[in-house]
Amino acid sequence: MKPLRIAVSGLHRGDNPQPGASIAGAIRLAWPDAFIVGLVYNAFESGVYAADGPNVCHAMPYPTAGLAAFLTRLAEVRGATPFDWFIPTLDAEIVMLAGAVAELAALGIGVRLPDPATLAGCGKARLPELAAQCGVAIPDTAVARDVGEALEHAGKAGYPVFLKGPFYDALLVHNPTELAAAGATILADWGPPLMVQEPLVGTEFNVMGLGDGVGGLLGACAVRKLIVSDKGKGNGSVMVRDARLDEITRRVMAQTRWTGPFELEFIRDRWDDAYRLIEINPRFPAWVGFPAQLGANFPAAWVEWMHGGPCRSLPVPPAGRFFLRHQIEVTGDMGQVSALLEAMPSSNNHELTTQPNLS
């Protein structure tokens, strides 16, 4: 294998951790000399400054700037720091790039993503349809185009309900006033649609894996969240083994013919013990480094797959092994921030220029 040069995004590891730093770590676990290019949207993404962070970081325009701007910048970055593959980790990137695989290939950049139709079919708004096709249970969910429709659905379902956006955010609202405020916020941040979903009482489980694109799996593993942050993030999880989760995962993969990394989110309902599929994330999760440390290195398998295989085996890690998210301080120098800021598209800078210590 020629020296590995790979770009990764999503490097922040704060209270809402992104997967990029874990992906970089997992790749370096397999190939210590791998050259990692970090693609960042904010000069304060913590992974930029981690000791085992990317070799080089480059600023990118937010996906909202559009595909053309994104591809132009990718070409500039690749010209300055060559790389062969890109693992996008943010939902908004993936939605945009899924339909641009050929354009990326023309730039010399390989990706492994579900096609746009598959991706659209697995979005939150289409989850009920997919679940019916796969015979998988989901929470009662209604899709609304605006706040008015969401109020109507919630009125029929009864409060409280979860209000969700197309990509991120799931807010529990207890009355129409809360719903209207939350709906306006989600629509402003992410646009329509809104999902009105029944809240379930139960335990959260996640399955991550790699779909082979022809209906099968290169590997998968499942965890139960042990510690859930106030943002709903799993700050600690334990490996579990349940044939029912395996079966549901196989069905979803077979139905979607999923290509690439994925995470399925479930709640195991306390009342009937059934798993209900909450969401499909089209990317490695932030905890991807956990199975990698137990011998199931999914990012490394992804790399070997991109090379044309054969991929390493992805053994199911032993049940009972757990991770806890352990935050540490990484240090940087304002000179590093300045260098990233200089290359940062002006549309990205608003978050930085409002930092008091930068004014």
Place this chain on the structure above:
Amino acid sequence: MTMETDSMRLGDLMLNDRGFVFDPNTGESYQVSSTGLLCLRGLQRGATIEELVAQLVATHGVERITVRCDMDSFLWDLKQLGWL
């Protein structure tokens, strides 16, 4: 759908000598007494309820009827957890 049998759930339980029990199916963990641990290990290796009761009567010097009542209560708890 492939469904696990009850005996698989019980057989899959991970136990240690301090009475810590981890259910790999649910990710839940529990602490049991030394007597509970003895029973769980016995059930895992296929012992009958009567064999376990006889063993406890012999080792703990308690009347059989008392052991049997406690055993039934314990088995009910295991059933509630889906292990039996």
